[in-house]
Amino acid sequence: MASFDYDLFVIGGGSGGVRSGRLAAAMGKKVAIAEEFRYGGTCVIRGCVPKKLYVYASQFAEHFEDAEGFGWTVGESTFDWKKLVAAKDKEITRLEGLYQKGLANAGAEILHTRAELAGPNTIKLLDSGKTVTAERIVIAVGGHPSAHDALPGNELCISSNEAFDLPELPKSIVIAGGGYIAVEFANIFHGLGVETTLIYRGKEILSRFDQDMRRGLHAAMEQKGIRILCEDLIQSVSKNVDGKLVAETMKHGALTADQVMLALGRMPNTKGLGLEAAGVAVNERGAIIIDAFSRTSAPGVYALGDVTDRVQLTPVAIHEAMCFIETEYKGNPTSPDHDLIATAVFSQPEIGTVGLSEDEAAKKFEDLEIYRAEFRPMKATLSGRSEKTIMKLVVNAVDRKVLGAHILGHEAGEMAQLLGITLKTGCTKDDFDRTMAVHPTASEELVTMYNPSYRIKNGERIG
Ligand code: NDP
Numbered sequence: 001m002a003s004f005d006y007d008l009f010v011i012g013g014g015s016g017g018v019r020s021g022r023l024a025a026a027m028g029k030k031v032a033i034a035e036e037f038r039y040g041g042t043c044v045i046r047g048c049v050p051k052k053l054y055v056y057a058s059q060f061a062e063h064f065e066d067a068e069g070f071g072w073t074v075g076e077s078t079f080d081w082k083k084l085v086a087a088k089d090k091e092i093t094r095l096e097g098l099y100q101k102g103l104a105n106a107g108a109e110i111l112h113t114r115a116e117l118a119g120p121n122t123i124k125l126l127d128s129g130k131t132v133t134a135e136r137i138v139i140a141v142g143g144h145p146s147a148h149d150a151l152p153g154n155e156l157c158i159s160s161n162e163a164f165d166l167p168e169l170p171k172s173i174v175i176a177g178g179g180y181i182a183v184e185f186a187n188i189f190h191g192l193g194v195e196t197t198l199i200y201r202g203k204e205i206l207s208r209f210d211q212d213m214r215r216g217l218h219a220a221m222e223q224k225g226i227r228i229l230c231e232d233l234i235q236s237v238s239k240n241v242d243g244k245l246v247a248e249t250m251k252h253g254a255l256t257a258d259q260v261m262l263a264l265g266r267m268p269n270t271k272g273l274g275l276e277a278a279g280v281a282v283n284e285r286g287a288i289i290i291d292a293f294s295r296t297s298a299p300g301v302y303a304l305g306d307v308t309d310r311v312q313l314t315p316v317a318i319h320e321a322m323c324f325i326e327t328e329y330k331g332n333p334t335s336p337d338h339d340l341i342a343t344a345v346f347s348q349p350e351i352g353t354v355g356l357s358e359d360e361a362a363k364k365f366e367d368l369e370i371y372r373a374e375f376r377p378m379k380a381t382l383s384g385r386s387e388k389t390i391m392k393l394v395v396n397a398v399d400r401k402v403l404g405a406h407i408l409g410h411e412a413g414e415m416a417q418l419l420g421i422t423l424k425t426g427c428t429k430d431d432f433d434r435t436m437a438v439h440p441t442a443s444e445e446l447v448t449m450y451n452p453s454y455r456i457k458n459g460e461r462i463g
Contacts, residue, residue, distance in 0.1 A: 006133070160263060199229045287308055
């Protein structure tokens with residue numbers, strides 16, 4: 001039997017890589033993990049975690065305004081961008097330390113270098129030029145924001161990577177895209193006082209979400225003062241004599257701003273990784289092709305998380321890592337379950353969702369009941385803020401199964417997590433109906449919508 005330097009070598013210290021490396025090491029396997037940037041990966045260093053911290057930061061202006069309706073007088077307030085960036089840096093450095101501590105405690109060898117495949121079972125460490133071997137290799141190198149090379153002037157634009165650490169808070173920003181990142185950052189920048197324009201090629205933002213959520217969020221964002229330009233594209237970006245950026249659009253003329261941010265999707269980090277040397281096949285987007293057990297086309301090489309282009313979400317990468325461990329080290333073949341993934345958009349208001357949108361369900365099922373509630377959240381009565389919460393259940397009329405649950409409103413992400421469990425267990429609308437409400441909450445609406453708002457039969461809305 002061939003002998004290797006390691007049982008497992010993990011390339012990439014993000015969510016999927018760290019979880020697989022830590023669990024394997026804790027089982028007594030000889031594990032090394034290599035990361036070229038910072039441990040924690042996109043999620044911790046320049047994604048989910050700093051994003052959520054910035055969402056909190058961006059909400060205070062509204063909190064101060066709302067306070068008046070509850071009898072408070074809040075004095076003049078100011079915001080210091082540099083202070084926020086520094087506080088964020090401190091927190092992500094702490095988390096980065098925890099990730100490494102977890103690996104070290106489990107007994108994994110932590111390497112701070114870029115690692116590339118150099119052949120079957122062989123990895124090259126770029127800092128030392130050393131080559132090591134491993135029985136199994138996990139590639140969990142994630143992705144990066146699409147640079148949109150076809151756009152003239154794209155080098156003048158920023159992506160979410162830079163947005164977290166801008167030396168100054170811009171006075172104005174144009175954000176291209178209509179997905180998670182574009183929408184979340186439009187709300188963050190607007191909340192911090194930046195004049196914000198969102199430009200999106202489609203008819204309505206957030207193309208993969210339920211129409212009610214999309215329209216409701218669009219209206220709420222515009223009401224706050226975010227300019228949203230749909231069915232339009234940036235054609236070029238240039239710098240004018242004042243140093244401002246000018247984005248020429250197809251339909252809305254020139255948009256001038258301090259920053260232009262591109263949030264047009266993310267690409268897998270497979271360039272230069274030596275995949276050909278090891279016989280690892282990729283698809284047309286450069287994502288690693290895997291089977292149901294995260295096995296690549298090369299024996300002993302596995303791929304997890306965003307680099308595989310399945311579902312680009314942190315918990316999905318972690319789940320895929322745990323399935324890899326079950327399959328390869330616990331003798332329990334487990335393929336990742338990508339069905340009914342609950343997700344949230346940390347827009348303001350948030351969207352929390354799980355399961356099928358009304359349109360998706362209408363394509364698959366003949367007879368649907370749609371339960372929909374739209375109301376003013378309780379806090380808004382005294383704050384005077386005009387805002388709406390929307391809740392929606394998509395139900396199969398034949399067996400009463402809840403196919404989709406969608407919420408636009410405060411803490412929708414928190415609610416989506418619990419709805420995720422509910423739908424995963426295959427709950428019916430009758431289960432919702434016999435559940436006692438928690439009062440007074442917004443989520444009680446979910447169990448008190450007794451009559452369908454309308455039905456969809458063979459794709460046609462009735463009522
Ligand atoms: P998304 O895939 O969510 O959105 C990309 C957006 O860019 C879409 O609106 C898409 O339009 C548009 N687009 C793509 N190509 C072009 C083009 N050539 N010209 C104009 N528009 C274009 O990607 P993001 O970058 O927002 O985020 C990447 C991933 O990261 C997400 O898919 C998500 O899985 C994950 N993420 C999750 C978060 C969360 O859980 N809260 C937060 C942030 C990111 P169209 O819709 O028409 O295709």
